[in-house]
Amino acid sequence: MRILPASFVALLGAGIAAQAEAPRVTTDIAPVHSLVSKVMEGVGTPDLLIKPGVSPHGYALRPSEARSLQDADLVVWIGPKLTPQLEKTIESLAGDAHHMALLNQEGTVAHDYRSSDDFEVASDDDHGHDDHAEHDDHGDEEHAGHDDHDDHGDEEHAGHDEHEEHGDEDHAGHDDHDHHDHSGTDSHAWLDPENARVWLGLIAAELSEIDPDNAATYAENAKSAQAELDVLEADIAAKLEPVHASRFVVFHDAYQYFEKRFDLKAAGAIRVGDASSASAARLREVRTTLSDNKIECVFSEPQFPDEIVASVSEGLDIKTAEVDPHGATQEIGPGLYYAVLSNLADNFAACLDHDH
Numbered sequence: 001m002r003i004l005p006a007s008f009v010a011l012l013g014a015g016i017a018a019q020a021e022a023p024r025v026t027t028d029i030a031p032v033h034s035l036v037s038k039v040m041e042g043v044g045t046p047d048l049l050i051k052p053g054v055s056p057h058g059y060a061l062r063p064s065e066a067r068s069l070q071d072a073d074l075v076v077w078i079g080p081k082l083t084p085q086l087e088k089t090i091e092s093l094a095g096d097a098h099h100m101a102l103l104n105q106e107g108t109v110a111h112d113y114r115s116s117d118d119f120e121v122a123s124d125d126d127h128g129h130d131d132h133a134e135h136d137d138h139g140d141e142e143h144a145g146h147d148d149h150d151d152h153g154d155e156e157h158a159g160h161d162e163h164e165e166h167g168d169e170d171h172a173g174h175d176d177h178d179h180h181d182h183s184g185t186d187s188h189a190w191l192d193p194e195n196a197r198v199w200l201g202l203i204a205a206e207l208s209e210i211d212p213d214n215a216a217t218y219a220e221n222a223k224s225a226q227a228e229l230d231v232l233e234a235d236i237a238a239k240l241e242p243v244h245a246s247r248f249v250v251f252h253d254a255y256q257y258f259e260k261r262f263d264l265k266a267a268g269a270i271r272v273g274d275a276s277s278a279s280a281a282r283l284r285e286v287r288t289t290l291s292d293n294k295i296e297c298v299f300s301e302p303q304f305p306d307e308i309v310a311s312v313s314e315g316l317d318i319k320t321a322e323v324d325p326h327g328a329t330q331e332i333g334p335g336l337y338y339a340v341l342s343n344l345a346d347n348f349a350a351c352l353d354h355d356h
Contacts, residue, residue: 021211022211023044023073025040025044025074026046026047028078029078030051030336032078033048033336034335034336035196039203039204039221048332050083053326056082056083057083066093069089069090074099074207074210075094075100076102077090077101082188098206100206102199102202107198108199109189110186114253119266119267119269188254188256188257191254191341191344193233193341196229235345236342240263240345241263242353243349243352244264246296248264248295248351249289249290251299252270254301255323255325258341258344267293268286287313296318296354297318298312298318298320299323303328326340
């Protein structure tokens with residue numbers, strides 16, 4: 001029988017202990033899970049509540065996911081603006097854990113939801129100028145926090161068809177979700193890479209407080225992930241520069257953080273709210289916008305039926321493409337966030353390119 005050196009046994013035991021003592025972290029959506037995974041690489045792996053392809057707006061907690069919250073040392077989520085139905089659940093099941101509602105963190109760039117009036121198509125002369133005044137106000141020098149957005153009421157939305165995957169027993173408390181209006185702070189803040197940059201540092205700091213033994217690893221991982229963001233953001237900016245003036249319509253108003261960061265401007269949205277159904281009158285209005293205003297492309301999403309986009313663009317010389325803000329088609333893990341932004345850029349650039 002081979003006897004292992006005592007030093008090796010001690011090292012092996014320390015490694016097992018470090019793995020066992022990794023903080024238990026629960027996240028809400030895949031892009032947030034990706035950022036936390038980046039920071040935790042080499043230490044542990046966070047749990048994910050809302051799988052890609054399931055709309056967060058109509059999400060209902062499963063028993064296994066409740067256990068993840070109960071066991072958590074840290075909960076990292078966008079906040080009640082995206083999933084108001086989780087707020088009381090997190091307080092109840094993970095009351096002793098650290099909580100990070102990213103939309104409320106100091107340094108986060110936040111924008112209010114747009115109304116239908118904000119989607120009025122500008123003329124060729126003024127398109128892309130006035131709407132960027134707000135973007136200039138949110139420059140890097142003004143990332144000093146957006147606590148004022150805490151005053152906005154819960155504005156999020158009724159559920160989508162995806163919630164049918166959950167059993168009826170999971171739907172308790174879901175009916176009141178239908179009453180959230182589409183106002184206040186837009187919750188899709190992860191689509192601005194500057195927010196991801198801020199959040200990576202804050203996540204590392206929070207993990208270091210919980211797990212000081214791995215603080216150096218968290219800090220180094222966050223720094224490395226931020227450097228990757230620098231490269232990605234520069235690449236996206238170059239890719240989208242030729243299509244700044246192109247006009248497009250999105251399925252639902254989820255992209256203004258990406259638009260403002262990279263100097264794009266949607267001309268309209270089929271659904272202004274995340275879960276509001278598009279009425280026949282609304283579809284006629286969108287079709288008029290498409291036919292009268294030199295729209296280059298209409299974007300669908302994997303979470304919503306393609307038939308609606310097909311109906312409003314039928315017979316018109318307009319391209320269509322799919323964009324995905326949640327990473328429904330991406331592999332869950334540290335690379336997902338970067339893939340989501342990269343694919344958004346690729347699909348916007350390809351569909352809005354006049355030469356294709």
